[in-house]
Amino acid sequence: MKPTLQAVADAVGVSRSTVSNAYSRPDQLSAALRERILDAARQLGYPGPNPTARSLRRGFVGSIGVLFTSKLSYAFTDPFAVRFLAGVSGAAERHDATILLVPLPTAETEARRVVENAAVDGFCVYCVGDEQWALDVIRERGLPFVSTIARDDAGPDDRFVGIDERTAAHAVAAHVAGLGHRRVALLADTVLPDAGTGPLTLSGVHEVSNPTTHGRLAGFADAFAEVGVHWSELTILNAPGNSRAAGAAAVTTVLDRPEPPTAVLAGSDVLALGVLDALDARPAADRPSISVTGFDDIPEAAAAGLTTVRQPAEEKGRIAGELLLDPPAEPTAGHVLLPTALVVRTSTGPVPRS
Template sequence: MADVARAAGVSVMTVSYAYSAPHRVSPGTRARVETSATALGYAGPNPAARSLRQGRSNSIAVVVGEGLTYAFDDPESSRFLAGVASVCVEFQQSLTLVPVNGDARDADRIRESAADAFVLWTGVSDGPLLDAVVASGRRVAIQGAEPDSLRARPDVDQVAGRVHVVTIDDRSAAAAVATATFAGAARPAVVSFALEDEQEATVVHGPALDDVRFPGARQRLRGYRDAVEAAGHRWADVPVAVVGRNHRQDARPVIEELLGGADAQESAPDAVVAMSDQLALAVLDVLTETGRSTPGDVAVSGWDDSPEAAQHGLTSVHQALEEQGTQCALLALGQVTEAPTAPWSLALRTTTRPERP
């Protein structure tokens, strides 16, 4: 910068203003600075150094728990990130994605991030990652069910002012959609998100919910169990297909195991609730290929009320994910200070049976 100042015949401060506050420099002086900088190969002040001096990077980091490609491939993820991005545009913030893999390096990725604030998206649970995010001292917004450890921290009062949770009432929503889906069913079943880290796809029966690691999945399973028991069934008898990843194609093998082939219809489930529309669409794929109808043979519901759900007539839980992304970003930037419980509703369509009069 000093060389540019000498070449342009101005002070170092004037060169700095030409880049950081051009309204404070006359057009002629700014032109001389730019000409001298080009001749000397100077690209301008180092933004990292400027951020260090200011103590801010003017950026939000979104922590993605399902892998980086999930952020772009999954329609619901795209909706959520669009909400975050809209706030970044409004407040002139950069947006970075931090993929985490559930291993020991996740906490290092958080500690190395220069972001001013974090938004945690998809399946956050207690552990080193969450500890590192909270310990960073930066503002944090978590989408989804509240991790158990937040209320148990000794510094809960201090943390409460900068760590916020944006969520719907998962248990109530799950109970409502399961009640609609299981109406008149004899053999209810569930397709669930992962219950633990490094989950292998499997079918279990009536899992012990206190052992479920991820609070969002746990709350939804509690709601499903409420509906199962209200309908007179035993939770211990209910098959639960647990997926390793929330992906329509990846989930097919375990869903095929859950539903059985065309010759297993008499013993197969006759009603299935899925924790996402993508998983519910995988159920519809398998049913179609094995010659079964919906809701005649099997009632099906999903979660998120995506455009694809509407296209396929899929009953689903509606939640405004783009609005939740907006709310998370505003909380992360300190533009709002409270996170009200997000609204939800049921989108009842043709894949579930109408209630009997």
């Protein structure tokens, strides 16, 4: 039978609260009495109060949760996620806190249960697709949260740290349009739930629910609309995940068209690197000349000569952690919009002549 706190109390002849104080409030006991209690606990094999239960009773866990809709390995393999989490971890260390990685199951019912049961003091909502349901569950728990999306509908007490996705995407698309490209593919991961790999038929960007993907596709489309290329003339490519392999698989579906795109604008550097992989894998004589752009400016982007949008990943994570652990006195100071920059490299060039 597993030893209990009550068994220790009976062995020493004290109350349950006295035994509990020996672990959580030692200043309330004499050194001799505390030693008697700990000695009895060791003899009985009692390990001490459950740390999670104890922390929940006192209303403080000392940990913040980071929500994302990917496998746990994503946090350790995706270059942007790694840098973002480094920033969050730095903030947690400064406040003597820990972080709990919370990958969410695909089914929303199971995902809700995960959010409801996570033993944390607050959440960083890093990458949750259509995140409104998650925010509602967190609010029901009465916990603070920080979103990494700059939300137009954020209330004065909500906290977010993000970028102007649409404006940043517009900048890189305007650069490509300025080079003369009009036959263009826009590539993103999980554009629609359960969508297959390759071209999608969408009536407009309003069909895309993921706020990050929506903002980037909208910014791309805005820039091409300004030069007379409308949504129906753009090729929308879906990748089944944010990986190089997924990006390569998606773009391969259009490379053998009689008129393949002259430019591919990807919603992330990882996907864009996959496009470059797919092009490099083809024989030189069978390789179309395609300009490629990414988004994020991960370290691998510079080595590949990738034109992209730079955003401060580690700074985003650090600020997200600080907003949770040391919230500003003025609520609107919790609305943080970070700068971005267009970085032009060799992966883009003028449209090829016919």
